[in-house]
Each structure stands twice: as C-alpha cells, then as structure tokens.
Amino acid sequence: MPMSPPTDERTAVVSGVGGWVPPHVVTNDDLSAHLDTSDEWIRTRTGIRTRHRVLPGMATSDLAVEAGRRALENSGEPRAGAVVLATTTPDRICPATAPDVAARLGLTGVPAFDISAVCTGFLYGLATAAGLLAAGITDRVLLIGADAFTTIVDPLDRSTAVIFADGAGAVVLRAGHPEEPGALGPIVLGTDGELSHLIQVPAGGSRQRSSLRPQAPGEQFFQMEGRDTFRHAVDRMSTASRDAVRAAGWTVADLDRFAAHQANSRILTAVADRLGIPAEHQLSNIAAVGNTGAASIPLLLAQSHADGRLAAGHRTLLTAFGGGLAWGATTLIWPKLPGS
Structure with a gap:
C-alpha cells in the first residue's frame, strides 16, 4: 500500500542533486576481448555501450562522497542533519559506510547509516529520509545511492559482467510543504522474500558462514536468474x-x-510500453553508464537535470526493482534547484 506523505509542514522536498561516476570507462569491445560476446550482442540485449568501473583501491565510499558533495553544493547549503546511504557494496561488512562518508563531507556527529534494498535502495532511502524529516529528527537529509557493483560481479560471467557498473547519485531532501515543487508524493514499496533466490550473492553472510561448509566456486559473486x-x-x-x-x-x-x-x-521499454509512456518522456542514461544499482535513479536525475532533459515543473515518476525481491515508486514535480 502507498504511504501518504505527512499532512503537516514536514514533507520531504528535493532541494539538491548530484552524481558521479569513476573515470575509468569500459567499452563493449573491452569486454569482448575476454568474454564470448560482441558489441552488437551487448547493445541489442542490454542497450549498454559503455560503463564505468572503479580503479584499484577505490571503494563505494569514494563514489558516495563525490556525489554527496555535488548534491550539497547544488542545494546551496553545505550542511545536512543526517546521511542515508543506499548500497549493496559497503566498504566493509562492519561498520556501515555512511558514517565514514559523513565524516569525509565534514558532517561528523550527524546520524548516518546504510540501508540495503539492492537496486530499489534509493526508493527505500526516500521513504527513510521522509520519515526522519516528518519525525522532526532533522530538517535536511543527504540521501546517497552508491554502488561499486563490479567488485561483486564475476568478470567472466557474460550475463552480469556486461550489465553492472559503478557510480553514485545523491539528493538533498529538506522539510517542506506537500504542495510545493519538489515535494515527494505517496511512496509505494513492496517485497517478496519467497523469490529472494532470483537475485543474490550466496556466500559471505551469516547463513553460509555458520554452516561451516566450504564456499562453493562462484558463490562470492552476484548471481541473477535473468528470465x-x-x-x-x-x-x-x-x-x-x-x-x-x-x-x-x-x-x-x-x-x-x-x-x-x-x-x-x-x-525499460517493456515497462514504459505497459504504462503507455511515450519515448520522449522517458529519461535514460543506461547506454553510457550501465546498471549502477542503488545509484541508478539519483545518477539519472542528476545527469538529466544537468543536461536539461529534466526541468522545473516536470511531473516525474520514479520507479525501481531489485533483489529481495523489492520494488517501489513515487512521484514529484521537479523543482527549480538553487544551484541551477
């Protein structure tokens, strides 16, 4: 069921956006050099031409810090009262990555935590941020979606290696009125844990570790039943x-x-066709950046805002799906941002 935004003055309102991808670009031809594939095969089945990959030693926090910094700059205010990081690829199993990100952004002392909903993480993060604002815990939340997905993908698995990539996107959300531009509409969220096996990394968690059985080959990598x-x-x-x-x-x-x-x-085409959304209303960056996990939507928003495809007044629908299984959707009227 959709969760309606608060009826008081503390609705979550988008007030800044930013995104970043690491500089190392991987082309389809690069992948074809060691996989049984080709540029044409990848393009026709995924729509992807290039993707970005972290350099050796680079982690999710590095992506998140840069995207978060840009979102704060775009908002016109360098401070936030909380940091929420949606990611499937934390720097370490313990502790959470968000406190490190907050500290590097000069936000030491604010509440900062990770959430995990795979590719739907940003939508779950919007709901979380809206709750923090509605509860009066803070007036400004920095929400970041960041993933170094190539660190958990088998580089020899053609079904995943050609799709997943690395990047980060962020939004600043402030407390505001439900009728103003940028205010989040009702948020729809759902899960189906009975189908969790469709998207998973089998090894590394408490179930595999406590079983005392050796890790099977490939279990440390991301796995997905595509069809x-x-x-x-x-x-x-x-x-x-x-x-x-x-x-x-x-x-x-x-x-x-x-x-x-x-x-x-x-x-993307199948969903848009089913909803009846014309091509000229669809935002996309998959050809250039691939599937960046929890970073996908905020990175798309940041790039579309920067190049003018997403402008003030546009009635916008956001939706995502990922492991869990988990899914979500919400709406907003895109605002005129201070840093624009």
Whole structure:
C-alpha cells in the first residue's frame, strides 16, 4: 500500500542533486576481448555501450562522497542533519559506510547509516529520509545511492559482467510543504522474500558462514536468474508505478518524465510500453553508464537535470526493482534547484 506523505509542514522536498561516476570507462569491445560476446550482442540485449568501473583501491565510499558533495553544493547549503546511504557494496561488512562518508563531507556527529534494498535502495532511502524529516529528527537529509557493483560481479560471467557498473547519485531532501515543487508524493514499496533466490550473492553472510561448509566456486559473486527477474521487474514496476500515480491524484497522461531504474533497455521499454509512456518522456542514461544499482535513479536525475532533459515543473515518476525481491515508486514535480 502507498504511504501518504505527512499532512503537516514536514514533507520531504528535493532541494539538491548530484552524481558521479569513476573515470575509468569500459567499452563493449573491452569486454569482448575476454568474454564470448560482441558489441552488437551487448547493445541489442542490454542497450549498454559503455560503463564505468572503479580503479584499484577505490571503494563505494569514494563514489558516495563525490556525489554527496555535488548534491550539497547544488542545494546551496553545505550542511545536512543526517546521511542515508543506499548500497549493496559497503566498504566493509562492519561498520556501515555512511558514517565514514559523513565524516569525509565534514558532517561528523550527524546520524548516518546504510540501508540495503539492492537496486530499489534509493526508493527505500526516500521513504527513510521522509520519515526522519516528518519525525522532526532533522530538517535536511543527504540521501546517497552508491554502488561499486563490479567488485561483486564475476568478470567472466557474460550475463552480469556486461550489465553492472559503478557510480553514485545523491539528493538533498529538506522539510517542506506537500504542495510545493519538489515535494515527494505517496511512496509505494513492496517485497517478496519467497523469490529472494532470483537475485543474490550466496556466500559471505551469516547463513553460509555458520554452516561451516566450504564456499562453493562462484558463490562470492552476484548471481541473477535473468528470465524470471525480467518478468517480475516489468510486472512489479508497472504495478507500483500505477499505484503511485493514482495515489498522487494524477494519471499517466499527466506525466512529463519517467525515471526508472536503469536495469536493462528491454525492461525499460517493456515497462514504459505497459504504462503507455511515450519515448520522449522517458529519461535514460543506461547506454553510457550501465546498471549502477542503488545509484541508478539519483545518477539519472542528476545527469538529466544537468543536461536539461529534466526541468522545473516536470511531473516525474520514479520507479525501481531489485533483489529481495523489492520494488517501489513515487512521484514529484521537479523543482527549480538553487544551484541551477
């Protein structure tokens, strides 16, 4: 069920956005040099031409700090009262990565924590940030989605190595009024743990460690059952999107922009077709950056805002799907940002 925004003055409002990808670019031809694939095969099945990869020694926190810094600068205010980091690839199993990110941004002392919802992490992060604001814990939240996904992908697995990439995106959310531009609409979230096996990293957690059995070859890498994942991704994002649009009091015809998790071009096309969203309203960056996990939507928003595809007044739908299984959607009218 959608969660309605607070009815008082403490609705979450987007007031800044930023994104960053590491400088190392990997082309389809680069991958074809050691995988049984080709540029044409990758492009026709995923829509991806290039992706970015962390350099040796670079971690998720490095991506998050740069995106967070840019979002704070764009907001016109270098401070935030809380930092929430959505990631599947923390720097370490323990402790959380967000406190380190906060400290490096000069925010030592504020509450900072990680959330894990794989590629839906940013949507869950929006709900979390909205809750912090509604509760009066802070007036400003820095929400970052960041993943160094190539660190958990088998470089010899053609089904995943060509798709996943590294990057970070961030938004600043402030307390505001539900009627002003940038205010989040009702947020739709859901999970189905009975299908958690479709997207997983089998080894490294407490279940595998406590079993005392040796780790099987490849279990340390990200695994995905592609065909079933495709079907559920299209179904869940389509349904969540309709629910979010309806809860906002809109229709699909009212939408100006559609910003979906950049999972795969075929999934994006299938969801847009099912919803009836025309191509000119669809935001996409998958060809240049691939699937960046929890960074996907905020990175897309940052790049689309920077190049003018996403402008003040655009009625925008956000939706995502990922491991868990987990999914989500929400709406907002894109604001005029201070750093624009």
